[in-house]
Amino acid sequence: MNRKRIIAGNWKMNLTQESAKELMKDVIKWTPKNLPNDVDVVVCVPFTLLSTVHAMTKNTRIKLGAQNMSWAEKGAFTGEISSEQLIEQGVTHVIIGHSERREMFNETCETVNKKIKTALKNNLTPIFCIGESEQQFEKGETNTVVSRQTKNGLEGLTDDEIKKVIIAYEPIWAIGTGKTASKEDAQKVIAFIREQLPKGVKDIIPILYGGSMNAQNAKELLDQIDIDGGLIGGASLKAHDFLCVAGSCI
Numbered sequence: 001m002n003r004k005r006i007i008a009g010n011w012k013m014n015l016t017q018e019s020a021k022e023l024m025k026d027v028i029k030w031t032p033k034n035l036p037n038d039v040d041v042v043v044c045v046p047f048t049l050l051s052t053v054h055a056m057t058k059n060t061r062i063k064l065g066a067q068n069m070s071w072a073e074k075g076a077f078t079g080e081i082s083s084e085q086l087i088e089q090g091v092t093h094v095i096i097g098h099s100e101r102r103e104m105f106n107e108t109c110e111t112v113n114k115k116i117k118t119a120l121k122n123n124l125t126p127i128f129c130i131g132e133s134e135q136q137f138e139k140g141e142t143n144t145v146v147s148r149q150t151k152n153g154l155e156g157l158t159d160d161e162i163k164k165v166i167i168a169y170e171p172i173w174a175i176g177t178g179k180t181a182s183k184e185d186a187q188k189v190i191a192f193i194r195e196q197l198p199k200g201v202k203d204i205i206p207i208l209y210g211g212s213m214n215a216q217n218a219k220e221l222l223d224q225i226d227i228d229g230g231l232i233g234g235a236s237l238k239a240h241d242f243l244c245v246a247g248s249c250i
């Protein structure tokens, strides 16, 4: 099954106008000659950098993503941002339910589900994040956790809607820690997540791995049959590292 492969950078709360431009200059220069045709590169940047990065990427193959959005369409939601506002900035993808938002900003499976629905309604592609904590991993609860998160996050969506979602499996203990899941474990969990999806969509949806993916370990992870790409945090902040990851999708 030839699924689209995706390398998505998650800049988190990093970079300012000048450093973002520097980084994007290198990424843009590299892409036309080196990025395989079936691979999408997405950069998920802070809200304040959307317009700058969009101006640089709009005639390139690089797609623009945000890191969060509101489930509401508009109105009295101080500090929130809507799909319409993101789309106006050139955004096509949006990370939803990142573990940092679930753990530190009280996002629940219910708000994640609402956000995915709002994103899809507005034609934004959700990058829907799931993954177990270290404690859950150690107790052997990974499958229970990811299957619950998958089911709750996608609840009420039709198969046609689910087809438009990208899932990112990110074990929380691997995020920003330098401790990557082994290629065997990452493959096993991602294959299991795929099995939780409805029959008509499970072979179509791209599922990414995230958690300390970098220039050194990307190739062996991306070579796994069910791993369709990566959600890259730390390594997306350095052009060389990010491009090594993207270039590992051969």
Ligand code: PGA
Pocket (backbone or CB within 6 Å): 010, 170, 174, 175, 176, 177, 178, 210, 211, 212, 213, 231, 232, 233, 234, 235
């Ligand atoms: P990391 O972050 O690559 O720095 O571990 C991944 C993520 O949080 O999306």
